[in-house]
Amino acid sequence: MTDHLGVLALTRRTHEMRVLAALRSRGPSSRAQLAEATRLSRTTLSEIVADLVGRGAVVVTDTDAAQRRGSGRPAALLALDPGSAQFLGLDFGHRRVALAIADPSHEVVAQAEVSYDEGSGWDERVERAVALARRLAKEHHLHFGALQGMAAGVTGRSRTAAEPVVARLLAEAFDVDVTVDNNVRFAGLAEASERGSRSSHAIYLHLSDGVGGAVVVDGRLHQGADRVAGEFGHVVVRADGELCRCGKRGCLETVAGIEALAEADPVQLGRAADAVGTVLGAAVMILNPDLIVVGGRVPAERPEILPLIESAVHEGTAGSAGSRPEVRAAVCGPFAGARGSLIAAIHESPLLAGYDGTVFPTVQRETSRRAIG
Template sequence: MHTLVRRTHEERILRALREFGPLSRGEISDRVGLSRTTTSEITGELIERRAIVAVAPDAADRVGRGRPADRLVLDPGAGQVVGIDFNHGRVQVAVADASQEIIAAGDARYDLDSAWRERAQIAFALLERLTVETGVHYGALQGIGIGFPGPFSPQGSRLALGRDKRDTSAVDGARELREHFAQRFDVPIMLDNNARLAGLAEAIWGGQSASSDLIYLRLSHGIGGGLVQGGVLSTGASGYAGEIGHITVIVDGAECRCGKRGCLETVASVPAVLAACARRGAPVADLAALRASVASGDPIVGAVLRDVGDAVGRVLGGLAVVLDPAEIVIGGPLVQAAPMIVDQARSAIGYELIPIPQAAPVIRAASLGDDDGARGAIAAVLRRSALLQRYPDDGVARDLPSPLQRSTT
């Protein structure tokens, strides 16, 4: 059977099982409108993949003549895709079942000095912990998506960040990470920039409906972003699209880890904000302390955050003038601690926009939680969203669904 057709049938069967609970093969065949043969063939494959399981009939089913049929049910513990986001000092994991529902999620801290080998080990331990806590298992795993921090191209791990071209630590890190996971799991592994994946998740699941023109900004230890334009997740010509954190906002400003000066990241990242608070006489130790200062109405912290929102808004407003998005989404841990940044940015964006009332975008805080990057990684592995129709082929062999259909979730 044609792969695409088979996948469509598979999705309809999985949806029926999710909606109606346990069904016999005959009931599935009737509900989904497939022949008994096709239904048997596809459910056979799903059972083999451990996406669904056959359960023996109840005594209650023993009515009428003959042996009652087995009933099939979604394996509630079968992780089909794992999404992982390595962010600053924390790995976040989400596990999706065959119908793309998140069936387990969690996070763990890692030391900032740790090697990628150790971070991978911490991710593995987290996945095992989820097995114990939720009963999820990985025997049916189809693929793993990994969100990698910092500028990263899905078209090949060719990054050389920093003015010194010999600094290839990020390339090496990504390669190493992929190898650790490949040794542990015999499934395809996809890597991409974690902020882009978070933006993808916001575009698919964050708003009222899937967004076809969106600018996403993630304020974290670093600043990253993602763009969706004309219904397509942007990668750019070489895979680096979305690096909103490295637009210059202060000429000859503070040195940025990218090698430039005065990037947005030197003003609106978590460490930049903490440093500004300290410099202006209101030191806060970390994001929790910042959140407390915001709650208590500390005027200095408030002034710092207004400046941050202004800088963010000026950059996003300029981009909005050129890209004409339907939605601008600002997320990440800094926004969770200080949501007022979004309000301040909204006002600054309003000033930057050309006064064309019809073109004004919706500006909102990110609505997904900390697992946004991990969820985006799952979406990127599954490729069921139309937003990924022009996404570069990463060589991962997968049963490709139609790139033209909208995400079914």
């Protein structure tokens, strides 16, 4: 049985993609030029363009009067609106929210962060985030009229009570669907998408106060059946180990979190690396990634653990038919969560949903632009 509605929705998206792609590559174009470039019927093209103009993603810039030879009324030239903010990524930490904005070409055009008290509620936190987004938009001459999608990371385990609250508050403020997820998972997505070592099949392990992670499959964040994939911290590594806050004994978190390792001697560090290597080794055999990124306070404060983890992984995966994954420390820094949210928002966009992993934001370029911190 075929999902006919699904096909129609997908077709609609690909039509929009074709029009936006043509405007990106051609620059300002008349409707006739767009019809030729996209091979869409005039009726279909009119509908798509009207919708894009209505949402503010496309603007009428000029007419072709200057370059026109023949007779007749000059045709309007359409262009992408460079001032429209298309995607918004947020990362709510314990004491601050970080934010990144992408334009229609999926480039990050602005990013910033603002602090709040650790005890502040979600109303307060979201209000700060919204005010920051509006201030940033004003400073960069951006508008949210064509906002396509938005995602926000929150601390703690996935599917916490906060998620629906944050989603509702942000959706009310920006009138767009919002994806809310764990910010460690978004950081993992940012790390896997990093230019220079971009990977379609990556594992991110976050060793900090808590231990968590993310799995990237085919360039996308793997969600799992209940959207809680990536619980690396609660894989059991010692049958009769310490009691974990989750109620089990011997979870990876009890062995490889910052509490256990901040002042660990080399022997303890080696044992922790072996435990991490066991879990990552199993993950490598099961998932066959080409990249493992380790982030959080542990590799930041005890960088000597990284080569130990790397050799433990290699030992546990020797003889595999797959090639050895690269093992490296996280590089995305304090905006990793916000950038990952942004990438997830782009992935979740209905406009791009049928567009299988080939659109990636060039989130790296913002370093050459002004970052407001």
